[in-house]
Amino acid sequence: MIVVMKSGTPDVEISRVSEELSTWGLSPEKIVGKHKVVIGLVGETAHLNIEQIQEISPWIELVLRVEQPFKRASREFRHGDPSEVVVQTPDGPVTFGEHEPLVVVAGPCSVENEKMIVETAKRVKAAGAKFLRGGAYKPRTSPYSFQGHGESALGLLAKAREASGLGIITEVMDTADLEVVGEVADVLQVGARNMHNFSLLKKVGAQDKPVLLKRGMSATIEEWLMAAEYILAAGNQNVILCERGIRTFDRQYARNTLDLSAVPVLRRLTHLPIMIDPSHGTGRSEYVPAMAKAAIAAGTDSLMIEVHPNPGKALSDGPQSLTPEGFDRLMQELAVIGKAVERWPEPQPAAVLV
Numbered sequence: 235m236i237v238v239m240k241s242g243t244p245d246v247e248i249s250r251v252s253e254e255l256s257t258w259g260l261s262p263e264k265i266v267g268k269h270k271v272v273i274g275l276v277g278e279t280a281h282l283n284i285e286q287i288q289e290i291s292p293w294i295e296l297v298l299r300v301e302q303p304f305k306r307a308s309r310e311f312r313h314g315d316p317s318e319v320v321v322q323t324p325d326g327p328v329t330f331g332e333h334e335p336l337v338v339v340a341g342p343c344s345v346e347n348e349k350m351i352v353e354t355a356k357r358v359k360a361a362g363a364k365f366l367r368g369g370a371y372k373p374r375t376s377p378y379s380f381q382g383h384g385e386s387a388l389g390l391l392a393k394a395r396e397a398s399g400l401g402i403i404t405e406v407m408d409t410a411d412l413e414v415v416g417e418v419a420d421v422l423q424v425g426a427r428n429m430h431n432f433s434l435l436k437k438v439g440a441q442d443k444p445v446l447l448k449r450g451m452s453a454t455i456e457e458w459l460m461a462a463e464y465i466l467a468a469g470n471q472n473v474i475l476c477e478r479g480i481r482t483f484d485r486q487y488a489r490n491t492l493d494l495s496a497v498p499v500l501r502r503l504t505h506l507p508i509m510i511d512p513s514h515g516t517g518r519s520e521y522v523p524a525m526a527k528a529a530i531a532a533g534t535d536s537l538m539i540e541v542h543p544n545p546g547k548a549l550s551d552g553p554q555s556l557t558p559e560g561f562d563r564l565m566q567e568l569a570v571i572g573k574a575v576e577r578w579p580e581p582q583p584a585a586v587l588v
């Protein structure tokens with residue numbers, strides 16, 4: 235249930251309404267949107283009488299029930315106001331959101347060694363990426379495949395962060411690693427295979443770093459939003475949703491089916507920012523540009539692209555990785571679509587040479 239306050243409601247009145255609702259045994263949450271303040275009420279609200287709430291204050295514009303099973307993740311919970319996820323990076327804050335320029339995340343599937351991660355970071359930054367991705371802990375189908383270098387790879391990500399100024403997005407697979415991963419990551423990734431790991435969702439929800447929640451490969455949109463709800467309910471409001479391809483009947487030519495319809499569907503259902511990952515979505519580098527362009531046209535807020543200095547030698551996901559040159563070309567192509575939909579970031583002012 236939400237209580238929408240009229241614009242210009244004094245803060246003291248918002249506090250008074252919240253306090254009154256608390257005496258009813260509810261836990262009101264103040265949500266400050268661009269134009270209005272909304273008080274969110276989650277829990278046993280079925281018995282509440284809308285008219286009775288309305289009588290608390292003349293400053294209450296309306297009281298609405300959130301009909302979706304996902305409450306905090308639903309678009310209604312913020313009365314239609316999209317949320318923004320602001321991430322602090324060494325180069326300054328970067329914002330993910332519906333009214334923000336497109337944010338591009340790029341980098342290898344896994345962190346292999348210092349040279350490759352630092353070199354890739356510098357190359358993707360020069361092409362316009364704002365975040366470096368790279369796995370230290372890798373969820374692999376086979377226990378005999380490369381599992382990631384673990385903690386030592388986190389150290390290499392820290393070096394790449396420092397050398398490039400990019401923010402770091404890396405996966406946390408296990409609650410036991412949350413602290414060490416959180417020391418390096420600017421955004422914690424919960425991978426597709428862990429979307430249903432409720433202990434992990436609760437733990438990433440109870441810490442401060444923003445979370446990138448990938449869609450489970452066979453998860454419905456509702457299951458995905460309920461997974462996001464776990465993180466939001468645990469207290470962390472900074473969640474980005476990443477579509478990375480789902481399982482359908484045909485896996486012969488593409489690794490997954492990239493569900494681009496998720497973009498408008500999510501836009502209607504949730505206020506959370508959206509990311510599209512055409513690399514895992516297709517599994518083939520040659521298909522990545524088409525789907526990246528389509529994702530921008532569909533209205534995504536961000537993209538995740540795998541880039542490796544030598545895809546043929548990559549320890550994981552080489553076939554879907556672009557070379558740095560390929561990524562550079564792709565960014566130029568993406569700029570055309572990005573500008574057409576008015577989501578392309580302004581070029582950074584050139585550094586002043588002294």
Ligand code: PEP
Nearest residue numbers: 369425426427448478514
């Ligand atoms: C990844 O991004 O490195 C990854 C493993 O992706 P997913 O969880 O989507 O398979």
Ligand code: MN
Nearest residue numbers: 343540550551
């Ligand atoms: Mn990968």
